[in-house]
Amino acid sequence: MSGKIFTNRGVFDETYIPSTLLVRDSEANVLITRYLSRLGEGSGSTDVTVLYGSIGKVGIGKTTLAKYVSRVLSKKAEDKGINFKPVYINVYGASSLHQILSRIVSELEMNIPVRGNATIEVLKAISDFLYIKDAYALIILDEFQSLLMSSKLSDDEFYLLLRVYEEIPPKDNINRLNFMLVSQDFRILSYMKERIPQVESQIGFRVHLRPYSSDELKTIIEQRAIEGLYENSYNQDILNMIADYYGYNDIKGGEGSARKAILTLRMAAEIADAENSGRIEERHVREALSTNAVSNIPLDIIRALSLHELLILQSISNLLVAKGGWLTSGEVEDEYSHLSYAYGEEPRKHTQFYEYIKNLNNMGLIESKISGKGIRGKTTIIRLPLDIPAERLKEVLESILLDRIGGPKPEQGN
Numbered sequence: 001m002s003g004k005i006f007t008n009r010g011v012f013d014e015t016y017i018p019s020t021l022l023v024r025d026s027e028a029n030v031l032i033t034r035y036l037s038r039l040g041e042g043s044g045s046t047d048v049t050v051l052y053g054s055i056g057k058v059g060i061g062k063t064t065l066a067k068y069v070s071r072v073l074s075k076k077a078e079d080k081g082i083n084f085k086p087v088y089i090n091v092y093g094a095s096s097l098h099q100i101l102s103r104i105v106s107e108l109e110m111n112i113p114v115r116g117n118a119t120i121e122v123l124k125a126i127s128d129f130l131y132i133k134d135a136y137a138l139i140i141l142d143e144f145q146s147l148l149m150s151s152k153l154s155d156d157e158f159y160l161l162l163r164v165y166e167e168i169p170p171k172d173n174i175n176r177l178n179f180m181l182v183s184q185d186f187r188i189l190s191y192m193k194e195r196i197p198q199v200e201s202q203i204g205f206r207v208h209l210r211p212y213s214s215d216e217l218k219t220i221i222e223q224r225a226i227e228g229l230y231e232n233s234y235n236q237d238i239l240n241m242i243a244d245y246y247g248y249n250d251i252k253g254g255e256g257s258a259r260k261a262i263l264t265l266r267m268a269a270e271i272a273d274a275e276n277s278g279r280i281e282e283r284h285v286r287e288a289l290s291t292n293a294v295s296n297i298p299l300d301i302i303r304a305l306s307l308h309e310l311l312i313l314q315s316i317s318n319l320l321v322a323k324g325g326w327l328t329s330g331e332v333e334d335e336y337s338h339l340s341y342a343y344g345e346e347p348r349k350h351t352q353f354y355e356y357i358k359n360l361n362n363m364g365l366i367e368s369k370i371s372g373k374g375i376r377g378k379t380t381i382i383r384l385p386l387d388i389p390a391e392r393l394k395e396v397l398e399s400i401l402l403d404r405i406g407g408p409k410p411e412q413g414n
């Protein structure tokens with residue numbers, strides 16, 4: 001059926017990080033060198049680096065850079081015989097310092113119970129653990145501004161976490177816990193100044209990421225094309241069209257989003273593939289751009305959903321990707337129940353499920369109506385609004401769920 005376009009669809013996934021970063025490589029190298037020398041040095045206070053983007057610009061590689069740096073650091077540390085443990089946490093929606101510390105404990109694979117322990121005890125345990133293992137941790141806190149803007153952590157708790165070296169001096173005076181704070185834009189610096197000035201004044205490194213220019217986007221999508229598409233299925237003009245469309249410059253503006261450029265290339269490739277064509281042509285790119293399907297997912301709203309709303313939305317997109325059309329609420333509830341177990345969660349009861357459906361409907365994330373009389377009698381039927389593409393939503397939700405609760409558990413619970 002298909003097979004002339006893609007060699008590896010996986011490289012177009014939102015969470016895929018190439019083995020080398022061709023753009024942002026200089027920022028990556030600076031960060032890697034800095035952390036590496038600190039790992040070697042040992043002593044010193046807690047190191048806090050801030051990585052931030054530009055107002056209103058998304059998909060510009062903040063998360064990618066942070067994860068890439070920690071990946072390379074892991075390898076380099078291993079070569080040097082240093083026990084290095086990177087921890088990545090998206091703190092969007094985190095409810096307390098205790099919860100964040102629990103995540104750190106589990107990422108570090110520490111075998112200690114955290115429930116019932118005071119926050120300070122958990123932090124001490126982390127510090128002791130690193131001391132005993134002679135290990136260094138780099139804690140990446142993504143979407144850090146969301147914490148600063150909420151009142152979930154008190155100022156004291158921020159200090160406790162980010163100046164852990166001062167609060168809990170390690171036994172051998174070697175600081176083993178460092179932080180990288182990732183944020184949407186520079187306002188993180190003023191929020192920090194306001195709430196935690198002593199941390200702000202000690203920031204070791206500030207890295208500002210700008211939206212990508214069209215040349216940078218060309219490099220990024222060419223790398224994906226090489227890794228994921230047959231060599232003769234695309235040409236440079238196709239890549240240029242996409243990169244020029246999204247590329248940012250001071251005169252024309254532009255979104256500068258690598259995410260959208262990559263998705264557009266993928267969509268054009270999917271359209272060509274679906275036509276059983278051997279090449280991606282200009283019209284495929286035009287269609288991918290004009291369906292504009294890449295831009296209609298209200299990320300902010302989706303990220304603010306509760307876990308079970310996310311699971312329900314994920315069930316709906318799974319079913320729509322598989323079969324399209326309108327779905328009955330019964331089949332959505334079944335799918336939701338399976339999915340919840342797969343993620344190790346107890347599905348909510350029927351009444352609550354309906355509440356969630358109502359909320360999602362009110363927020364414009366789904367459409368629902370009562371079906372006319374059919375074989376099954378009257379029932380609520382559901383679909384996604386036409387401008388939200390199920391496949392893309394599915395990917396977005398998978399990545400949000402991965403950040404929130406990790407991937408589905410290997411064995412299907414039910």
Ligand SMILES: Nc1ncnc2c1ncn2[C@@H]1O[C@H](COP(=O)(O)OP(=O)(O)OP(=O)(O)O)[C@@H](O)[C@H]1O
Pocket residue numbers: 013014015016017018021022023024053057058059060061062063064065220258259262
């Ligand atoms: N320098 C790069 N090289 C290769 N791929 C990149 C690069 N920067 C971003 N990408 C890709 O673009 C997509 C979006 O990147 P990422 O999630 O890092 O952006 P972000 O700025 O963190 O987004 P958001 O603002 O939504 O949090 C990902 O698929 C990522 O792999």
